[in-house]
Amino acid sequence: MPGGLLLGDEAPNFEADTTIGHIRFHDFLGDSWGILFSHPRDFTPVCTTELGCAAKLAPEFAKRNIKMIALSIDSVQDHLSWSKDINAYNGEEDTEKLPFPIIDDHKRDLAVKLGMWHAARVVFIFGPDKKLKLSILYPETTGRNFDEILRVIDSLQLTAYKKVATPVDWKCGDGVMVVSTISEEEARKLFPKGVFTKELPSGKKYLRYTPQP
Structure with a gap:
C-alpha cells in the first residue's frame, strides 16, 4: 500500500480536527480497539451508504469495545453537512450528529500518511496496542x-x-483451529473440551480443531 501502514505497524499518533473537536489519535482510542474508515470525498454515493450502515451498527461495534472514526478529504463543515445526508439516508432525523467522528483532511496530509488516495477506500483495524491488525482496500465502486x-x-x-486460529468462513460460535506452535500435550491442557485432529494423506497432524473457547 503506497505510503501506507503494514500489518503490525503502530498507528501514527496524529492530531486532527474532527466533527467532535480536536483529537490526538492514541488518546481517542484509549484502551479500546479502533476502526478507521477512509473515504475519498464527502457526498459520494457508495460512501454515504457505508457510513449509514456504520451508524446503524454502532451498538455492535460498541459491544466489541471498538472506537469508530472516519476520514474524508473535506472540511469539518462539509462533514457536518454530509452527516445530515447520512442520517436522512438511514431514515433518521437529519442532524449533524453521528455515533462516530469524521476527520478533517482537506489538505490530504493524513490520507498520504495512511496510504489512502483518490478513489480508494480503506478499512484499518487497530488493537489496544495501537498496532494495525487488519486492512482492507476497496475500489470506489x-x-x-x-x-x-x-x-x-x-x-x-x-x-x-486465545491460542487459536479461525478457519475459512468461520463465524462466532463455530469451531476453531489450534495453532501449530502448540504441542499436543499443551493443547490438551489448554482446550479441555477436546481437540480433534483430521487425518490427512501426508500423515501430518496439523489440522487440529477444538470448540470455540
Missing part, C-alpha cells in the same frame, strides 16, 4: 461488507487472547 468487518473483528479479538 464496491461497497464494504459490514458482516465481514464484524466477522473479522470477532476473529481478531478471539485469536488475540
Whole structure:
C-alpha cells in the first residue's frame, strides 16, 4: 500500500480536527480497539451508504469495545453537512450528529500518511496496542461488507487472547483451529473440551480443531 501502514505497524499518533473537536489519535482510542474508515470525498454515493450502515451498527461495534472514526478529504463543515445526508439516508432525523467522528483532511496530509488516495477506500483495524491488525482496500465502486468487518473483528479479538486460529468462513460460535506452535500435550491442557485432529494423506497432524473457547 503506497505510503501506507503494514500489518503490525503502530498507528501514527496524529492530531486532527474532527466533527467532535480536536483529537490526538492514541488518546481517542484509549484502551479500546479502533476502526478507521477512509473515504475519498464527502457526498459520494457508495460512501454515504457505508457510513449509514456504520451508524446503524454502532451498538455492535460498541459491544466489541471498538472506537469508530472516519476520514474524508473535506472540511469539518462539509462533514457536518454530509452527516445530515447520512442520517436522512438511514431514515433518521437529519442532524449533524453521528455515533462516530469524521476527520478533517482537506489538505490530504493524513490520507498520504495512511496510504489512502483518490478513489480508494480503506478499512484499518487497530488493537489496544495501537498496532494495525487488519486492512482492507476497496475500489470506489464496491461497497464494504459490514458482516465481514464484524466477522473479522470477532476473529481478531478471539485469536488475540486465545491460542487459536479461525478457519475459512468461520463465524462466532463455530469451531476453531489450534495453532501449530502448540504441542499436543499443551493443547490438551489448554482446550479441555477436546481437540480433534483430521487425518490427512501426508500423515501430518496439523489440522487440529477444538470448540470455540
